Amino acid sequence: MTVTPEIVDYISELSRLSLEPEEKASMTAQLEQIVGYMDVLTQLDTAAVEPLSHVFPLKNVLREDVVVPSRERAELLANAPVPDEEAFLVPRTVD
Amino acid sequence: MNELLQCTALELGAAIRKGEVSIPEVTSLALEAAGANPNNAFITLTPEAAMARAEELQKHLADGSASSPLYGVPMAVKDNICVQDVPATCASKILGGFRPPYDATAWEQMLAGGAVSIGKTNMDEFAMGSTTETSFYGAVQNPWDTDRVPGGSSGGSAAATAARTCWYALGSDTGGSIRQPASYCGVTGVKPTYGTVSRYGLIAYASSLDQIGPLARDAADCAAILDLLQKKDPRDGTSLEMPGAGTLLQSLTGDVRGLKIGIPAECFGDGLDPQVRKAVLEVAEVLKRRGAVVQELSFPVMKYVVPTYYIIACAEASSNLSRFDGVKYGWRAEEYEGLTDLYQKTRTQGFGTEVKRRILLGTFVLSSGYYDAYYRKALQVKSLIRDAFRSAFDSCDLLLTPVAPTTAPRLGESLSDPLQMYLSDIYTVSVNLAGLPGLSMPCGQDDKGLPIGAQLIGPHFGEATLLNAAFGYQQDTDWHKKAPKGGARA
Numbered sequence: 233m234t235v236t237p238e239i240v241d242y243i244s245e246l247s248r249l250s251l252e253p254e255e256k257a258s259m260t261a262q263l264e265q266i267v268g269y270m271d272v273l274t275q276l277d278t279a280a281v282e283p284l285s286h287v288f289p290l291k292n293v294l295r296e297d298v299v300v301p302s303r304e305r306a307e308l309l310a311n312a313p314v315p316d317e318e319a320f321l322v323p324r325t326v327d
Numbered sequence: 328m329n330e331l332l333q334c335t336a337l338e339l340g341a342a343i344r345k346g347e348v349s350i351p352e353v354t355s356l357a358l359e360a361a362g363a364n365p366n367n368a369f370i371t372l373t374p375e376a377a378m379a380r381a382e383e384l385q386k387h388l389a390d391g392s393a394s395s396p397l398y399g400v401p402m403a404v405k406d407n408i409c410v411q412d413v414p415a416t417c418a419s420k421i422l423g424g425f426r427p428p429y430d431a432t433a434w435e436q437m438l439a440g441g442a443v444s445i446g447k448t449n450m451d452e453f454a455m456g457s458t459t460e461t462s463f464y465g466a467v468q469n470p471w472d473t474d475r476v477p478g479g480s481s482g483g484s485a486a487a488t489a490a491r492t493c494w495y496a497l498g499s500d501t502g503g504s505i506r507q508p509a510s511y512c513g514v515t516g517v518k519p520t521y522g523t524v525s526r527y528g529l530i531a532y533a534s535s536l537d538q539i540g541p542l543a544r545d546a547a548d549c550a551a552i553l554d555l556l557q558k559k560d561p562r563d564g565t566s567l568e569m570p571g572a573g574t575l576l577q578s579l580t581g582d583v584r585g586l587k588i589g590i591p592a593e594c595f596g597d598g599l600d601p602q603v604r605k606a607v608l609e610v611a612e613v614l615k616r617r618g619a620v621v622q623e624l625s626f627p628v629m630k631y632v633v634p635t636y637y638i639i640a641c642a643e644a645s646s647n648l649s650r651f652d653g654v655k656y657g658w659r660a661e662e663y664e665g666l667t668d669l670y671q672k673t674r675t676q677g678f679g680t681e682v683k684r685r686i687l688l689g690t691f692v693l694s695s696g697y698y699d700a701y702y703r704k705a706l707q708v709k710s711l712i713r714d715a716f717r718s719a720f721d722s723c724d725l726l727l728t729p730v731a732p733t734t735a736p737r738l739g740e741s742l743s744d745p746l747q748m749y750l751s752d753i754y755t756v757s758v759n760l761a762g763l764p765g766l767s768m769p770c771g772q773d774d775k776g777l778p779i780g781a782q783l784i785g786p787h788f789g790e791a792t793l794l795n796a797a798f799g800y801q802q803d804t805d806w807h808k809k810a811p812k813g814g815a816r817a
Contacts, residue, residue: 267688270701273631312656
């Protein structure tokens with residue numbers, strides 16, 4: 233598997249990360265090395281194996297629907313970098 | 328050093344209950360030891376809150392209400408576990424300024440048992456690393472040799488416990504992050520069965536693998552801590568009822584007669600330091616003398632565990648860390664043009680290199696065109712890894728392996744070669760993939776005087792067996808009692 237600069241550009245964009253040219257070069261080389269190592273998994277025949285996402289066969293974990301108070305808005309907004317009294321503020325997205 | 332700092336958490340708890348020492352007295356002792364932040368083990372120290380808590384607990388002690396054997400014993404909390412109103416940074420710039428408005432369930436459980444926290448410990452950024460060098464707040468030094476790493480990612484918790492700055496600490500373990508620093512720093516640590524400790528309020532790295540657990544002086548201390556931590560929590564959908572929860576400490580006898588211990592041949596092959604091999608195999612001899620039966624077995628999937636782990640962990644990390652966008656909490660880039668640029672600049676400037684690497688890797692293995700070849704494949708191999716453990720536990724009760732291939736490397740040696748660092752996790756990651764309990768305990772020292780750790784792995788809910796074997800081992804040996812020279816050193 234070759235990790236090209238184009239692949240790195242694409243996954244950077246998906247991840248909302250922008251890499252400086254130097255950082256991108258070293259990251260591309262390292263990702264290629266790591267992904268190349270991961271290719272060892274192709275040695276295993278897994279055609280008949282079901283993917284396992286959870287080690288315990290948990291299904292439909294239910295609980296009583298009880299009303300509990302949510303956190304105070306002011307308390308949560310206090311952690312935001314730029315809030316006003318009632319919302320998180322971000323740059324205008326719709327004109 | 329004050330002798331009290333050398334005793335175990337349970338010994339100190341007993342002295343507190345007998346009135347031989349007061350909680351404020353021992354809390355100020357710990358705060359004094361932690362004052363200059365030895366080894367950079369802490370990100371935040373909370374002396375006022377700790378003393379206020381100590382006074383309050385002492386007052387209630389007079390009413391005869393010690394709620395656990397660890398009542399009043401000062402400890403520390405890894406900085407990815409939420410403690411209300413105390414900064415939780417995950418050792419990242421991007422969480423700068425974040426003060427959780429609530430306690431993690433695991434911390435609530437500890438509070439109910441009378442814990443006193445002196446502060447939040449340093450770690451690899453978002454728990455991504457095996458050396459505690461990726462912290463935005465600077466690397467942690469190993470108290471045994473300050474030119475060396477303490478291991479990671481719970482390096483601050485391990486260093487603080489080893490240096491006798493506090494009596495125990497909470498850590499978290501996604502691929503070895505409790506067990507490996509415990510090994511490098513000469514303390515005992517446990518990664519519990521997945522689901523038995525709530526993850527509510529643990530800032531997520533890889534949700535299907537993360538688990539909170541103790542780093543402490545010995546197996547008995549770990550049992551007492553787990554007795555408080557393990558409880559089903561309706562706020563964590565993956566939380567499970569632990570059979571016999573709360574009875575680990577009282578179940579310790581040290582009797583291992585007839586216990587079948589498996590030694591996976593693949594864990595003692597190439598790449599393992601001969602001194603580590605010798606020390607770990609000596610654990611089998613000690614347990615044999617106590618009546619255990621030791622047998623070699625084959626664990627054929629060893630070659631595949633590291634790639635499987637990094638594919639799954641990075642995939643989950645890329646998803647979990649998308650919440651850090653400079654809007655709801657933490658740090659935001661100072662200059663940006665528009666919303667997308669705000670996200671991009673905040674994340675680019677807010678995350679360190681190792682975190683970016685894992686987000687990119689995770690995004691890659693989940694992206695269209697590569698998903699089947701990497702992520703789906705890893706989930707299939709995970710199934711084979713679980714099956715391999717199942718068949719191992721058909722013929723034995725516990726597995727004995729090294730924790731890491733070597734003792735602690737020098738600071739600065741690991742970061743330049745990330746793949747090499749990932750490979751050093753070979754003995755620990757499979758335990759998380761299979762959701763099993765794993766314990767790391769000191770079992771020797773190399774020729775440089777650095778601690779060596781042995782790992783015991785049990786079947787699901789096998790904590791009692793694990794801890795009892797470690798307890799038995801620690802009756803006959805004193806590696807767990809060895810402290811770094813000078814202990815807490817500034």
